[in-house]
């Protein structure tokens with residue numbers, strides 16, 4: 001599990017501070033840890049009181065974590081006192097191999113309350129900011145740091161340059177407090193990158209800065225580049241603001257978990273629109289693809305000569321197989337394109353769905369219905385960029401975490417396994433029915449069980465938790481394809 005540490009203040013109403021950071025990292029697939037620097041008595045209406053945690057306790061929290069855990073990213077938010085800033089600096093100095101550090105130099109809350117004591121600004125600028133891989137001031141904070149007014153995009157550009165001179169590796173000034181579109185400016189000493197999104201007419205923006213910086217940190221922890229981290233985080237915070245809701249009488253929070261809930265506040269990962277079936281329903285052969293019955297998903301066996309393979313696939317199609325995946329290993333791209341084209345045409349004759357394993361480029365070239373991506377392949381979001389909407393993107397998942405990740409990224413179906421020891425894939429780990437049940441709870445999208453499935457090992461607990469079975473050897477290594485398919489179909493009923 002990738003993890004992130006937030007060093008920040010507690011916001012009792014949960015929209016900003018440590019609470020926003022933990023929610024944001026969690027919603028972005030990163031395990032969140034926290035070092036609390038101060039506790040605020042805060043509501044949507046303002047900050048009513050601040051009590052700082054002692055320097056000693058701040059250091060202890062940091063030290064015990066680093067003694068024990070490899071931290072993938074640090075995010076630093078509100079640190080209100082000079083002593084607290086210096087305590088963090090001392091702890092950071094003792095850590096070898098520091099991970100990337102995102103600093104959100106929190107100075108005032110949305111309602112205009114000071115979160116940084118007057119004498120702490122110098123310590124923040126001189127001692128802490130130089131540690132930053134990225135620093136993310138809002139307009140007011142950038143003005144405080146540079147002592148210049150910022151009113152235009154040009155002013156923002158001047159300010160990022162000035163702040164970069166203080167020692168961070170990159171600076172992002174957030175334009176939330178300006179008028180017009182929400183424009184943020186990133187500068188890494190080489191080039192300016194502008195991130196622009198429409199301004200959302202929603203007053204519930206409590207915690208947007210904390211949310212943005214934590215999302216950037218989470219993305220960095222996952223190994224994304226700086227620009228990619230900011231771009232995706234900007235997308236995330238924009239959506240979180242869009243779904244921001246009224247809570248209390250003041251400035252309400254953004255919705256950190258908007259991806260997982262519908263407008264009625266119900267948890268929706270499971271109830272998400274079933275894109276796989278939609279895609280097939282839009283497909284001209286929808287009547288042929290009976291969505292109610294369980295399916296055999298045939299994956300081609302790369303150990304066979306292609307001519308023999310084609311004949312066997314044809315027999316399988318004649319026996320009613322409705323989904324075929326082309327899986328090849330150690331073949332030239334040229335040959336793979338040619339073979340994929342033949343199989344695509346064959347599937348077309350039988351009104352079957354044709355999927356290409358691993359290779360998004362080949363799926364695109366032969367206009368397959370989609371692609372199947374394993375854990376080592378291109379990310380689902382990247383494949384989507386290439387293939388566009390309207391294509392099936394299947395993903396392999398070996399456990400609940402991978403399944404959730406794949407579904408959140410937009411997988412249209414899951415291949416989960418290995419259920420049994422397989423003849424066509426070594427080094428596979430067996431997956432228990434319990435795990436299968438957990439995965440089933442995550443999504444309504446189709447789940448195909450995979451790994452060593454034969455006509456003899458489909459039992460009721462397996463049947464209840466899958467929508468179909470993906471097979472290779474069972475069909476390609478039998479001497480009676482017709483019978484085997486009949487038996488598997490019987491066992492799936």
Ligand SMILES: Nc1ncnc2c1ncn2[C@@H]1O[C@H](COP(=O)(O)OP(=O)(O)O)[C@@H](O)[C@H]1O
Nearest residue numbers: 138174175176177182183198199200208209212
């Ligand atoms: N009303 C809004 N609509 C869209 N984006 C916004 C809005 N308000 C803030 N943002 C964006 O939210 C992020 C946080 O910025 P900002 O609100 O300026 O920070 P802070 O919360 O620290 O004051 C930035 O990416 C900013 O552009």
Ligand SMILES: Cc1ncc(COP(=O)(O)O)c(N)n1
Nearest residue numbers: 009016017078207208209210
């Ligand atoms: C404890 C704490 N930390 C930070 C903020 C800043 O919030 P914003 O993200 O709106 O700038 C806050 N209001 N409270």
Ligand SMILES: [Mg+2]
Nearest residue numbers: 106138209210
């Ligand atoms: Mg802020």
